[in-house]
Amino acid sequence: MAAASNAAQAEHHTSAGVDNRMLLMWIFLASECLFFATLISTYLIFQGESLVGPLPGEILDIPTTSASTFVLLMSSVTMVLAVYGAQHGSKLMMKLSLLATILLGLIFLGFQVYEFRMFVHEGLTLSTNQFGSSFFLLTGFHGTHVGVGVLYLTSLLIGSTRRNGLGSDGGTHIEIAGLYWHFVDIVWIIIFTIIYLIPS
Amino acid sequence: MASDAHATETHGPPLNPRQYLVIGLILTVITVVELWVSYSSLGSLLVPTLLILSTVKFIIVVALFMHLKFESRLFTWMFLVGLLLASAILISLVALFWNDPSDALGGVTGESSGHAGRLLLDQVRVL
Amino acid sequence: MATAVGTLPMGHEENSLWTWLTTVDHKKIGVLYGVSGFIFLLIGGLEALTIRTQLAVPNGTVVDADLFNQLFTMHALTMIFLAVMPLGASFFNYLVPLMIGARDVAFPRLNALSYWVFLSGALLLTSSFVFGGAPSGGWFGYAPLTSSEYHISSGMDFYTVGLAILGTSSLMASLNFAVTIINMRAPGLTMMRLPVFIWMTIVVNFLLILSLPVITVALIELYFDRNFSTTFFSPSVGGDPILWQHLFWVFGHPEVYVLILPSMGIVSEVLPVFSRKPLFGYAAVVFAGVAIAVLGFAVWSHHMFTTGLDTVPQMVFSATTMAIGVPTGIKIFNWLSTMYGGQIRFTVAMYFSVAFIALFTIGGISGVMHASPPVDTQQQDTYFIVAHLHYVLFGGAIMGIFSGIYYWFPKMTGRFLDEGWGKLNFWLLFVGTNLTFFPMHFLGLSGMPRRIYTYDSGFGWDTWNMVATIGSYTLAAGFLVFILNFFKTMRQEPSAPNNPWGGSTLEWATTSPPPEHDFDVIPEVRDRDPLWYDRDHNIEQPAAPEHLHIHMPPPSYFPLVLAMGLALVGVGALSHLAITGLGVAVVVYAIWGWALEPTD
Numbered sequence: 001m002a003a004a005s006n007a008a009q010a011e012h013h014t015s016a017g018v019d020n021r022m023l024l025m026w027i028f029l030a031s032e033c034l035f036f037a038t039l040i041s042t043y044l045i046f047q048g049e050s051l052v053g054p055l056p057g058e059i060l061d062i063p064t065t066s067a068s069t070f071v072l073l074m075s076s077v078t079m080v081l082a083v084y085g086a087q088h089g090s091k092l093m094m095k096l097s098l099l100a101t102i103l104l105g106l107i108f109l110g111f112q113v114y115e116f117r118m119f120v121h122e123g124l125t126l127s128t129n130q131f132g133s134s135f136f137l138l139t140g141f142h143g144t145h146v147g148v149g150v151l152y153l154t155s156l157l158i159g160s161t162r163r164n165g166l167g168s169d170g171g172t173h174i175e176i177a178g179l180y181w182h183f184v185d186i187v188w189i190i191i192f193t194i195i196y197l198i199p200s
Numbered sequence: 201m202a203s204d205a206h207a208t209e210t211h212g213p214p215l216n217p218r219q220y221l222v223i224g225l226i227l228t229v230i231t232v233v234e235l236w237v238s239y240s241s242l243g244s245l246l247v248p249t250l251l252i253l254s255t256v257k258f259i260i261v262v263a264l265f266m267h268l269k270f271e272s273r274l275f276t277w278m279f280l281v282g283l284l285l286a287s288a289i290l291i292s293l294v295a296l297f298w299n300d301p302s303d304a305l306g307g308v309t310g311e312s313s314g315h316a317g318r319l320l321l322d323q324v325r326v327l
Numbered sequence: 328m329a330t331a332v333g334t335l336p337m338g339h340e341e342n343s344l345w346t347w348l349t350t351v352d353h354k355k356i357g358v359l360y361g362v363s364g365f366i367f368l369l370i371g372g373l374e375a376l377t378i379r380t381q382l383a384v385p386n387g388t389v390v391d392a393d394l395f396n397q398l399f400t401m402h403a404l405t406m407i408f409l410a411v412m413p414l415g416a417s418f419f420n421y422l423v424p425l426m427i428g429a430r431d432v433a434f435p436r437l438n439a440l441s442y443w444v445f446l447s448g449a450l451l452l453t454s455s456f457v458f459g460g461a462p463s464g465g466w467f468g469y470a471p472l473t474s475s476e477y478h479i480s481s482g483m484d485f486y487t488v489g490l491a492i493l494g495t496s497s498l499m500a501s502l503n504f505a506v507t508i509i510n511m512r513a514p515g516l517t518m519m520r521l522p523v524f525i526w527m528t529i530v531v532n533f534l535l536i537l538s539l540p541v542i543t544v545a546l547i548e549l550y551f552d553r554n555f556s557t558t559f560f561s562p563s564v565g566g567d568p569i570l571w572q573h574l575f576w577v578f579g580h581p582e583v584y585v586l587i588l589p590s591m592g593i594v595s596e597v598l599p600v601f602s603r604k605p606l607f608g609y610a611a612v613v614f615a616g617v618a619i620a621v622l623g624f625a626v627w628s629h630h631m632f633t634t635g636l637d638t639v640p641q642m643v644f645s646a647t648t649m650a651i652g653v654p655t656g657i658k659i660f661n662w663l664s665t666m667y668g669g670q671i672r673f674t675v676a677m678y679f680s681v682a683f684i685a686l687f688t689i690g691g692i693s694g695v696m697h698a699s700p701p702v703d704t705q706q707q708d709t710y711f712i713v714a715h716l717h718y719v720l721f722g723g724a725i726m727g728i729f730s731g732i733y734y735w736f737p738k739m740t741g742r743f744l745d746e747g748w749g750k751l752n753f754w755l756l757f758v759g760t761n762l763t764f765f766p767m768h769f770l771g772l773s774g775m776p777r778r779i780y781t782y783d784s785g786f787g788w789d790t791w792n793m794v795a796t797i798g799s800y801t802l803a804a805g806f807l808v809f810i811l812n813f814f815k816t817m818r819q820e821p822s823a824p825n826n827p828w829g830g831s832t833l834e835w836a837t838t839s840p841p842p843e844h845d846f847d848v849i850p851e852v853r854d855r856d857p858l859w860y861d862r863d864h865n866i867e868q869p870a871a872p873e874h875l876h877i878h879m880p881p882p883s884y885f886p887l888v889l890a891m892g893l894a895l896v897g898v899g900a901l902s903h904l905a906i907t908g909l910g911v912a913v914v915v916y917a918i919w920g921w922a923l924e925p926t927d
Binding site: 274281282285288289293296297 | 624628
Binding site: 013016024030031032035039045046049051127130137141159 | 433434498502503505506509510511512514516536537538539540541543544545547548551555556557558559564565566567570574577915918919922923
């Protein structure tokens with residue numbers, strides 16, 4: 001039934017020649033740019049303003065975070081392969097790539113949890129200083145976005161096993177999820193550069 | 201503009217899996233270069249180099265993975281509006297809070313914690 | 328379930344509570360927003376009346392200082408977020424699909440969701456009065472007064488959580504309308520043939536889409552400061568209160584354009600019809616609206632001229648603020664030119680639109696004064712600003728909204744609000760506006776600060792305060808007349824034809840009220856004023872086919888359930904995080920149900 005309505009949606013007249021749902025996601029991502037820019041601005045404004053330590057230079061672990069960055073980057077590759085599979089009707093490729101993306105996303109989250117716990121252990125919490133507050137808020141909300149993304153992709157994966165609607169609409173659902181996932185990845189690219197690489 | 205345009209047909213993807221894997225490799229290489237740069241002693245070139253490298257990664261993911269290059273221009277405009285406004289607000293806010301080192305509101309930190317905000321603005325001033 | 332609505336005779340729509348709770352019809356959702364918005368407008372008005380009663384005489388004893396602070400805070404929050412914005416949303420919801428020749432918005436369930444989330448946020452925020460006190464730090468919530476150190480009652484947490492929920496609602500609605508307007512226009516309806524109201528709608532949508540995230544982050548940071556001891560805004564722990572101000576106003580300034588642009592759109596629709604002339608300078612009016620939005624992101628620190636900004640930022644923000652008067656002026660002149668040489672019909676809707684031009688201009692003049700930092704240094708935090716903002720928001724936004732109500736009432740209900748009572752309504756509001764707010768210019772210039780719960784005699788403020796209070800009661804009388812007019816009118820039988828006013832836009836091409844599917848046949852558009860063009864060129868509307876086979880999206884209860892889940896998330900943030908967890912579970916359940924339910 002969903003296939004019929006999706007096909008119907010794809011065929012009906014649109015003034016700008018685009019899919020409503022794709023347009024929705026792109027405009028939503030524009031909004032998300034503002035969200036993360038504000039969090040990053042807060043971080044940059046407070047850089048160097050902490051009254052007490054620990055300070056970034058003492059506590060940030062670049063090698064480990066580079067590994068997690070690599071993991072997230074690879075998850076973008078698997079995501080785009082999932083979209084390819086969906087658009088080419090290769091359900092196996094779609095499902096395996098989705099699964100891989102989900103697992104890589106979970107691994108990234110695992111790294112984040114590990115890093116957060118390490119920092120707390122070393123005396124950096126949300127309330128310790130300006131660095132703690134802005135760092136945990138920024139990376140915490142990014143992590144939340146990754147978590148929502150994992151739930152999103154898992155729902156699509158489960159949905160694709162339940163009925164033959166998903167994936168046979170030309171992969172639009174998967175493509176839209178992919179947009180969200182890649183966006184979360186590029187936000188991390190910026191965060192990684194600004195928090196970890198530049199100050200080091 | 202409101203001609204009877206039909207919704208984009210479910211087009212085949214513009215790139216094939218092999219190309220995606222190559223792009224993934226390129227992204228990895230750039231990340232490695234970034235790491236190397238961040239540990240090196242490039243001095244005042246450090247920040248612009250890192251910013252340029254991450255911008256390249258950003259563009260690659262947006263244009264090729266998110267297919268922005270191949271889709272309707274409308275999507276590009278929508279995203280650019282958000283991105284440009286976000287950048288403008290970020291730069292304005294950081295500029296509004298840029299303090300010179302003699303400012304009383306300063307932390308214990310002084311220099312070494314890396315004032316990315318200050319560093320970024322210093323680079324802009326030099327350029 | 329397919330609904331071949333076309334085969335049902337009109338007026339047989341169900342009207343049960345369940346229908347309203349599960350509707351995804353943009354017209355019903357518009358009514359929900361309109362009724363709720365109006366009720367909150369009255370509540371905000373009662374808050375204002377209490378304030379004015381307290382300030383009528385020196386050393387008033389009607390309320391104490393703390394309650395007064397809650398009242399002025401909630402008055403602003405109520406008027407802005409719970410009244411004017413939802414009333415705007417009400418017009419967007421009802422009119423956007425009709426004016427662009429669509430049958431509904433792009434995402435009907437998302438539309439319903441945005442209403443129910445709005446209602447939860449509104450109830451949550453307002454309930455603060457009975458749960459330990461409403462927020463009392465002003466609607467702009469300046470730190471560190473809003474910190475847990477100084478604002479001990481949980482009212483400030485109702486503020487952060489309530490506004491965050493309301494922001495989500497507005498964001499969803501804005502995304503929906505933006506997609507709808509861009510992608511669902513009738514054949515022949517190019518962007519430059521869109522009604523000005525629709526242009527203002529999409530501009531407002533983008534203002535919200537781009538500014539809401541900034542305040543969301545600010546609210547999160549304040550919530551975390553109050554509840555998790557983060558260090559963003561409190562100087563005692565190294566935070567910066569000015570950061571709050573910047574983040575708030577980066578949102579707050581575009582927000583005021585969100586409040587005024589819908590009314591500017593309404594006026595742009597009403598004036599041509601009752602001048603029997605097309606809008607003068609359509610392209611200029613449209614581009615001016617876009618320019619106001621773009622510039623609106625570049626002026627925010629004019630709210631902060633007295634916070635010790637450096638010279639360069641002061642100059643920049645002063646220049647941009649003065650610049651924004653230009654597109655506004657362009658609109659005013661185009662409206663005047665529309666009327667000039669026209670055959671004016673003085674209906675109540677026209678009265679309100681013409682009054683809008685005059686009153687908004689007064690507000691704009693005081694606004695330009697504040698744009699100069701040295702002048703603003705005297706005016707900031709005085710009643711001069713209160714005068715300005717009420718002229719633009721009451722004399723502007725509210726008058727525009729009333730114009731729209733009188734204009735579109737026959738379309739929405741099939742009945743005409745009584746013109747005689749309407750004129751009384753108008754004059755009470757017009758006189759009341761000037762009586763209440765004009766004296767505030769004098770009060771401000773003679774030094775009366777804002778947000779003081781009382782004042783001593785001997786400052787020269789007594790007389791004007793009394794006049795302002797009398798004015799506020801005049802306004803109240805005006806509202807009463809409107810309410811009576813409304814109920815009297817609703818008792819009539821619907822009798823309005825498709826196009827009682829001789830309008831030119833597509834909503835007048837269908838019945839009053841429209842059927843559930845809006846149009847029997849989707850119109851084809853050849854001109855900016857389609858109905859006038861067709862009339863002048865003797866183009867007939869195509870006849871409806873014998874059997875309409877139109878598929879409308881079925882109703883759904885998942886938007887309501889999702890909204891309740893979000894409400895639980897909010898309640899949990901104010902009490903126990905376990906409730907937030909439950910809320911998240913309900914949200915996930917609702918999203919699943921939503922994704923899986925059939926839409927045909």
